[in-house]
Amino acid sequence: MTLVAEPPALAPEQRTTTAPALEPEVEAETKTKELVIVNWSGEFDRILPMLILSSAAGASGVGCKVFVTFWGLLPFVRDGKRLTGENWMQKMLALMQRPGIDHVKLSKMNFMGMGPWMIRSLMKKYHVASPRELLEAAQAMGVEFVPCQMTMDLLGIRREDLIEGMGEPAGAAAAIEMMTGANASLFI
Amino acid sequence: MTLVAEPPALAPEQRTTTAPALEPEVEAETKTKELVIVNWSGEFDRILPMLILSSAAGASGVGCKVFVTFWGLLPFVRDGKRLTGENWMQKMLALMQRPGIDHVKLSKMNFMGMGPWMIRSLMKKYHVASPRELLEAAQAMGVEFVPCQMTMDLLGIRREDLIEGMGEPAGAAAAIEMMTGANASLFI
């Protein structure tokens, strides 16, 4: 599992949340449960439940892998990074959605950016972590984010364009193996 | 699968539909299967398969829990209830989608309400129950609808604003536990 380099919002003891379930004697009795999420969407209102569910899984000692594919890869592009696809098509596709976790939009009624802002404000008021904080928390709690190789090729995204701490790029066959080996799978 | 035309409220005996499969001797042989649905969307064309699948599960003796979250909570708001959020943001978010099961819209080409109307007409013609009827049938057949606490907080929805017969509000960790303990899970 990959731990993020700088998890500012997380106390060290939170990192060990999943540890008990990994001890051999415990595992012999009850195998650690596992959740796999296919993160297909790059929109705010789908990224949010993906992050909340994956970080909740991590916090509950449930193993969690997120296969990051299609539009869903764009929020994982490094902040401030301009995508430099080899051709204009890749550039146009990337333009469809500004990359980076801070630029995700609502799937409907974006209200020129006001919809996400309202939800962000409410989240702040009710002490729900921001997408960026949730992502860092999930990584710190051992959630593995696996980028889809085919999406990287199609959109001209290289490993160094992605945020730190992501897993090795993988293909559909690996995603199938993850899902069929887990206790639950979701396509978000 | 034939669904009741109008099950007025919840007749107590209907709740025990799944009971036979829960008897010890039966459970020893074949444990009752379970389906968990995360009902994220509040749109007509996603609410519909959610209701059809959950009520079909109930009718087949398959246990079914629906975790009702984000936009998906709005159709479960009591009919004719005006949401009285504490602030204008909650009100605006609620306005994005008029609450109540009778006001759900198509995700695309709503045609100013004509799309859902056409589908409703076809459903009536082909004897498919309406969303409201399907919801009542699902509840009567033991499907448990669990509202997401965080969504209730964010949108300013209180328990008394929701329709009758819903389960205790729960968080993401409970949803994870439901999903990883079930035979299948869907994010709709």
Add this chain to the structure above:
Amino acid sequence: MTLVAEPPALAPEQRTTTAPALEPEVEAETKTKELVIVNWSGEFDRILPMLILSSAAGASGVGCKVFVTFWGLLPFVRDGKRLTGENWMQKMLALMQRPGIDHVKLSKMNFMGMGPWMIRSLMKKYHVASPRELLEAAQAMGVEFVPCQMTMDLLGIRREDLIEGMGEPAGAAAAIEMMTGANASLFI
């Protein structure tokens, strides 16, 4: 399992990909894994992962059934076929999305057809099969596409309107049984 009548692009040996896992002695040790996909959407960017995941499952020896429902049925309508619903409502609903696998659109920013064209061009450049090729490959590798009977009724689609090689139409109860009997399920 259903094999397509004319799988032009597929060499015969590809059909036997799943064979090893089906041999009795192997099955005794490790039962063939199974993935079930509910194909609800008819949009290009959801049809694509559905086809990539199902064909990857087939190629990996993982059994795969796809329950084809709602908007998701339209791409499976025979090419060049005009839907002849019994009434104008069915015709209008069918018009919402031109049927056939070659006419699927992006869920957002379709750019008057340019979005799918760009992705198709990139897919060609990076040697990713087209939706049509992926569909034929998936069928040839034993992926079973099961049309939803209720959707066929609602949209006025008859069996002869669908592409060749699809399974018997089935209802929600059958879909529930598929899902709860499989190792993983996705709603795409």
